[in-house]
Amino acid sequence: MTTSFPRRPIRRDRCRPRRLVDVPLLPVPPADQPGAVDWVRRHLGGLTREPRVTASTFLGGQEAADAALAGLDVTGYASTRSAVLPRSARGASRMSPYIRHGLVALPEVWSAVAGAPERDRVKYRDELLWQEYARHLYSRLGGKTARPLRHRQPSTGTAWSGEPWRQDMACLAAVVAELREDGWLVNQTRMWLASQWAVRAGANWAAGEDEMFAHLVDGSRAANRLGWQWTVGTGSDKPYGFSRWQVRRRAPSLCESCALAENCPVESWPDARPGAPVDGPDLGRAPIPAGPARVEGGGGEVVWLTAESLGDRDPALAAVPDRPAVFVFDEPLLARLRLAGTRLVFLAQTLGELATTRPLEVRLGRPEVELADLPLAATWTPVPGWHRLARLARPVEVHPWPWLARPGTFTLRSFSAWRRDVGRSDSPIG
Known part of the structure; x- marks a missing residue:
């Protein structure tokens, strides 16, 4: 590829945080799952929840996401979505990892089930709306959802x-x-x-x-x-x-x-009633942060990728198909969260595949340091971590988030009340 990655040295002045470990750029992960497992062991193994790093049954990457979307068939979903065993009886679509990491956007999945039987289509779309409701809630409340x-x-x-x-x-x-x-x-x-x-x-x-x-x-x-x-x-x-x-x-x-079949600790229903009311955040009708409705700014030379939006169709990526990208594994955050290796393998494989389509740098450190001085293009993201880092990294080009139902002045008191507000809005799903 002819597009080069803009270079700049990491500053060492006192007003800028230092990297935890002064190491060179990470090698780009392999695009195959076994290679991604080995890559995580080598480069992120000290930050995982357990020393043993393994892969899940979900393949990372856009190719796997697109195959899952193409094969999505929710016929019978309403009756089988809650099945647990045998696994062959489960009606769950297993699309959630690809939705969560932006490899497939909620509007794409919504459209993909348009021809499903009505009962199954309605039930499945309700679940997609629940995901959107969660994003609206998190966009307004952020860290307050931990209480x-x-x-x-x-x-x-x-x-x-x-x-x-x-x-x-x-x-x-x-x-x-x-x-x-x-x-x-x-x-x-x-x-x-x-x-x-x-x-x-x-x-x-x-x-x-x-x-x-x-x-x-x-x-x-x-x-x-x-x-x-x-x-x-x-x-x-x-x-x-x-x-x-x-x-x-x-x-x-x-x-x-079960060895406890004759003495089951959960034989009867728990006698639990709601706890006392708390003075929590206002969930009533109020504006929900939605980000720009169209591209703001311009001139970004590098796409800043986050775990929320790693797909080829990420708006900032798709705007310039050969524009280089950067992904930063947040070392302090990983050290605190201690995520399971399965999560990191999925991310690594996704990044490895993406690197076969455009220039990509993968870094480990403090994002505010690693992104400093880069002319960034980014997709607005409804999570507090993105906003904190965006204030420091100051992307010069910001693209809209692909909402299923663009936020407005909605209530968040309950899913059903929120759904009624969405229905009264000019949302395409209303």
């Missing part, structure tokens, strides 16, 4: 014996193993783990959300925190109760094989 939105965490008033996700229970052991080995769960078992952790065991819900987030290949604070708050009752009117009934209905083989 209870409406109620204190409920309590059953009874003591729980052992760790929240007890491994002597076949249901919990199987679900936790899938979470840690594959980095993905169907929505039904995500609810099991959240309810078990916070409602029945009484452990801090935010700590449980952190644990799940660290492993999910599709993990986003927007969707994961909303899911936990809705399930455990801190953001809804009623806690979801996990019990043996759900396991027998969705995965009966787990009960049949």
